[in-house]
Amino acid sequence: MTDLPFTLDLAVSMPDPAWADLTPNLQTRTEEITSIALQEISRVFELKPIAGSQQPSVEISLVFTNDSDIRALNRDYRGKDQPTNVLSFPDSPLDQAELEQAVRLGEPLLLGDIVLARETLIREAEAQHKNVSDHFAHLLCHGVLHLAGFDHMDENEAVEMENLEIMILRRLHIANPYELSDQPRQETPDLK
Template sequence: MTAQLDLDVAIEAGDWSDDEAIAIRGAVEAALVAAAHDGALWDEDDEKSLLDQVMMIEISVTLTDDASVRVLNRDYRGKDAPTNVLSFAALESDDGASEFDMAPDMPLMLGDILIARETCQREAAEQNKPLLHHLIHLSAHGTLHLVGYDHMVDDEAEHMEQLERHILAGMGIDDPYAPIEDQDVETGQ
């Protein structure tokens, strides 16, 4: 990826550390590089990713709490409960990359990611993994959503999960989808 990244990481609520914000920034950057290499937002006309054609990419990451994420999850997804990460992509999908038209000097606005502190802490504890590793995983996961990856069907989910494993391995983090030690793979218990 040749574009510069204008990444705004803002702490809205919750007990977030500077180290976490820095690690999240690194995860977003690594996910964008991997996505470009994987062919995300592929432009058939130019035979390369939009991520490699623009000069600037903009993403906003908001580090917040369960209460804030719960409201957004309810209003936008119809689920009245907090979740670990929400992504709001500015692009409709990655299918129309060849038709995407913008001025050469305009930044490519990819969207917004929100991460809920308490849910992430609880999940990390339940999964017996370091919180920082979980936050990095969710940041990469959210970034991949911004560039068109999804996990609603099995084939897409497997592809997205494999890309996440690759990104995290490059950052020295174990497979986030590996069964938790002493957990039954079938029941999750």
């Protein structure tokens, strides 16, 4: 991946094989979306290449699954017994000190896991009159931002996160998903 102060390693798991038919070139598209999201995050965090050494490796695990599997995860980890579109499980913070430590240890920086549910993604895209591939890009971008520490627990955080999503999606030639919606921005269950 180019323009990153680290190399990116995506560990992709696809328990729901129907994901392969959801968007053309799923693997390539996933790498592109994740790389661009991390470029913007690196810019915001002012991450720099580490001089005179091998660049650190950042690893993200992606799981492309279904409503049944994500419902169980949502129930077990968030206490919500219903499917959701995307879950993020952060591991290590993405900052300069962690990148430098990864180089010293010779180990990848494990950023975390992102789990996406195909059926929920499709239902939402249809209900919001959005292209499924574009909605996938938005949710993946959203998950990567969560791994990097962004959240939407209050209005200011939500606005910051949405603005980053819009910027990343613009680089992917995807329209602002919040302007496409037939309704005003919906409060997320976590935003109270």
